[in-house]
Amino acid sequence: MTGRKWLRRSAIATASLVVLAGGAYFALDRLDRVYPPPLPAELTVSTEVLDRDGQLLRAFATVDGRWRLKTEVDQVDRDFVRMLVAYEDKRFFDHPGIDVLALGRAVMQFVGNGRIVSGGSTLSMQVARLIEPRENRSLGSKLRQMLRALQIERRLTKPEILQRYLTLAPYGGNLEGVRAASLSYFGKEPRRLSVSEAAMLVALPQLPERRRPDRNPENAQAARERVLDRMVGAGVLSQREAQRAAVEPIPSARLALPALAAHLSDAALRKDPSAFSHRLTIRKSVQEGLEAVARSAAQKLGPKLSVAMVLADARTGEILGEVGSANFFDSARSGWIDMTRVLRSPGSTLKPFIYGLAFEQGLIAQETMIEDRPADFGGYRPRNFDMSYQGDVTIREALQLSLNVPAIRLLDAVGPTRLIARFRQAGVTLDLPDKQAPGLAIGLGGAGISLRDLVQLYAGLANGGKVNVLRDGTEKIAPTGVGAILDTNATWQVADMLAGVKPPEGARPRGIAYKTGTSYGYRDAWSVGYDGRYVLGVWVGRADGGPVPGLSGYVSAAPILFEGFERSGLAAVALPSPPPGLVKQKQGELPVTLARFATDEAGLVVSKATEPAPRIVFPPDGARVALDDLVSGAQPLVLKLQGGRAPFRWLANGKPLADPIRRRQATWQPDTTGFSTLTVIDAAGRAASVKVFVE
Template sequence: MSRLRRLTEGGLLVLMLGLVAGLWSAAAFEQAVARRAAAFRAPVVGAEVVDREGLLLRPFPIADGRWRLAADAGDVDPRYLRMLLAWEDKRFTDHGGIDAVAMLRAAWQSLRAGHIVSGGSTLTMQVARMLEDLPTGSFAAKWEQMLTALALERRLSKAEILSLYLRLAPYGGNVEGIRAASLTLFGKEPRRLTAGEAALLVVLPQSPERYRPDRHPAEAERARNRVLSRMAGLGILDAREAARAKREPVPGGRSEMPMLAAHAGERLHAASPTRHRIDLTIDSALQARLEAYARKKAATLAKPVSLALVVADYASGDILAEVGSPDIFDRERQGFVDLTQALRSPGSTLKPLIYGLAFERGIAHPESLVDDSPGDFAGYTPQNFDRTFEGVITARRALQLSRNLPAVELLSAVGPSRLVHRMRRAGARPDLGDRSLPGLAIGLGGLGLTLEDLVRIYAGIANSGLAMPLHIEKSDAPARGMRILSEQAAWYVTSILSGATTTTKGSPGEIAHKTGTSYGYRDAWTIGYDGRHVVGVWLGRPDGAPVAGLVGQDSAVPVMKDVFARIGPVTRLPGPPPGILASAGAGLPPPLRRVGRAAEQSRAGLRPEIVYPPNAAAVELGLGEGAPSDLYLKVRNGQPPFTWYVDGLPVDRGELRRQSQWRPREPGFLTISVVDAAGSAASSRVFVK
């Protein structure tokens, strides 16, 4: 390049600066600045999903795939800000967008060198270049930068302009802004940075591809150290701190962006793609522990078996952790499917609500005797899981053993529609398929529910029967609970599920839980709760295929216990509310001692029974031989007095004794009946001759 050409370029820069000064008050210049100020639009930033404390769970890139996150001065280390302004624009707070001193120095340097050495750009001018995607080294671009910088200063505060820089500064590849850079380079937010980290983030935007530490570590280290030396010279860092920072290794690669509660974040972002911030009730520390546990646990399961977890604070309804699958990128386990939202058969997990409704309505008590024996319920003939029967046992024991027959009998008394209604009051959305009215089969898993639905139901039982709205998004609106069980009924259920052997007055223990296994070993469930948290666990195949040996007790209970261990110390279950009936056997009111078929069996034991003549007997009385004998009639059980009938006609009334007699006139078949004082009857059909 000739000296004349170098002088010309330098002169043009000086001329340009002169034009700026000359046109400052001109109408055309004013219109140009005003037009740019009016046209300003804040740059789009990626959506963020944050936890209950505002910590980042998962960010989303903007539409073109760039990582760009909202940031302001409060999001970064104050030392970084001091270093940035000292390095890039020490008069940032004083100038109006253009630093005349810096521009004159840049013009003089360019004039002496014969080419542009530095542009004298302020932070505002750099923001203008980023906003308009302007090239460097061009006088036309520099002029546009200055016009836009003046417009920005007119439209925005200094803090807002600084925030734009913190969002837009390039860091190589598809990474823009201080937060995205700090997350990908150091795996953390930029609120607390070492001196070396801060210096690297200061210098990288000057030449983001040339100084990328994952590609050019030596160049990155030299550039960073120049910043550190300068900061030491300016007194921002002391010499020892700067020397120590120079020994810090530069990052050798880039980290993945955070992706905690990925399924929940994806679901909510898809529902509201224009929202820039989604605040969740998730506890990020607990979420991280459970996601790590789920990945470790999944490694012990044969693919494609997967698992899902939900943890909630049942008093508030806050979901504290939600693991939709062990790994969202695991294709063999269809990790992209959010299994907390998948409709599945709940198996036996609805039995506690059935029993709770029976307790609430006075149909049964935990110590009531129920019948676990084969039965027919309007054509529905359920079987127990193990194909065996316990006979007459207490309701407490029947629920603890998860017997099917007593549960179906109690559901028949309570009503399937009432069960569905209470589930819906808890916020669950049961899927009844193509049935308009629910049947008894729903009590054993004949409907569709999600893991979240079951956690809603159990949260209501755990919270003394009051179901608070289960939610994963934070809300300032006051929550209003819906009662699904009375306090007493809910506590009876808790006492049973915690393993208590009797209804007592104290705390029933630490953890109450119920398991479930769906038909064909497709789903294994455990829902448990202590004095504060409710935990839901599901295991199975995402495609719904059977898994041999997959049983809630064996597969899901150990996972539930592991989850509680990772939550922290267990909170003991509360004691009973007022109104609890802590009695058993004869201490119960007579209608509650035996219920359903067990009561019928008890009443059958008091009914009259014809001892003689027994049914289908042939009795020789000598009829037709001239001296026939009387037919003796004997009854046991029942309440006297008794009335005897033969072929429908009374033959003896008001008999207090249990024995009577009557003489037939001729041989043949007879129907003999007896009715006691309570109206109970017995009959036998005999042949006399």
């Protein structure tokens, strides 16, 4: 053949190929518009509830009952992806959807062996089959997959195609996608897989039912070995790596997918049912520890009894762990009821706030003596839990022993209305019987409160008096604002006393301040504790409110509290040091007005004074004082009062300024900036306080 003829034929052949390619492209483009592949922007996947770090807490099956977890390429072990591409489609990143060389090899093998040896399918073709399942294997269905693969490649990038495969590939039963398979067979996310695990997950989708390791372990092992051998031949693995992987055991059972925080997960779905992903403030490790403690405790407590727990970060208000019941699916314990939100009687758990108000008003010190004897408050006669009385006790002993009469004496002095107002200021409203005005009974549990709200109040004690509204991540609008429950000095005094309560028998000391409570009729047992940052609340009882003989906060709930802190995995944070200027006085150092707390028949503190109660007229409450002016040589701040009976004792942040004086004027030289509380106590034990800000 002459050179001229060869050039002419080459030109004709080239032109023909160009025309054919152009015609094919035009036909494909035309067909692509008329007959597009079903590629929704978002796949229908299982709804997931995630913790604060993105770890899976709970998954919900799709409407058709499939466990299909959305999977991104960067969520999967890189070695697994390398093995998958090398085994299924080694030219995946180079071909347009169809691997002509692989198809040619498959045809030659079929002709030579009389049966299908390899299918020549690319990952793009397999995605086509997954989005449009075929009823049978035929030449027509194969051609359709090829066409769809070309269409898919025109619409999606290679990583997007790989992402679809990783999400939709079948793994036996109702498992779809590599994440669901890894969690079910290995109990972990596929971010870090062993060579053996990766090889098995590569092998399963070809024949998922025949190779299920929980039902056909021999087939699964053989399929894994074929993948390992292929990887050695492809240079992906060394012979030694493959040999080590081949001797690892095959998983013998299918594991349940994570199902943590059941009540909170349901709440998240109810608030946003259209979302496929919900992120909570929960920390998975904390949640696992609390749920294990609750299950174990409920089994020891007996039938029909349940346990609820809430653990929060007092500094942020974020809930790190929440258990609504010991077992969501236990009908005998009414496990489906979220007991963290149910209103129940709090027993003695509100007492610390009564003492805090009394400290704040300068009525008591820790070593102040108070009577624990039968008393009548206008017809209300509180009795102690054990029906006995201690006589004269210190304030510290009265709170640590949870004595009822002293608490009601103090509540009568500070006023139940003021206590309720402080709770509202902290974002919590008690449920009062028949919507009546607050009475003294609220000090012993005569009102309703939820475990969540109780933990929110105690979070204020752990946070220097500032209360952050608790949040769990289900809120459409995150709560804002910080309320105050007590001042810093009062919260420290309360924490110092509660930290001295003896831990329950067998519990390891942790350096927490805690309080227990038991409701009337032995229906609810409570324990709430906190360190310098974290607050944990525990409720024990029956969901139906039935009495449980022998139930008590100290015996039933306190051990769970200490074990919950231990199993949460959180590092203990030390309780705060005393605020600047606060002095913890011994009993002999107390001024006469703080030596003993007593009230008259009308409930007024101490004496039958005829004079009006003392009132600080300067500085006014909320005044701002410039420290520089006071330190630079000017006169100290002058303090003035009206009313009251001399002599008068002045205190700044709980520390006496000087000996009692008879004049209604005194001076104060502040030594630090910030809020300070000035208190004056007269000879009748009546007190008045103002807050000033030194700047």
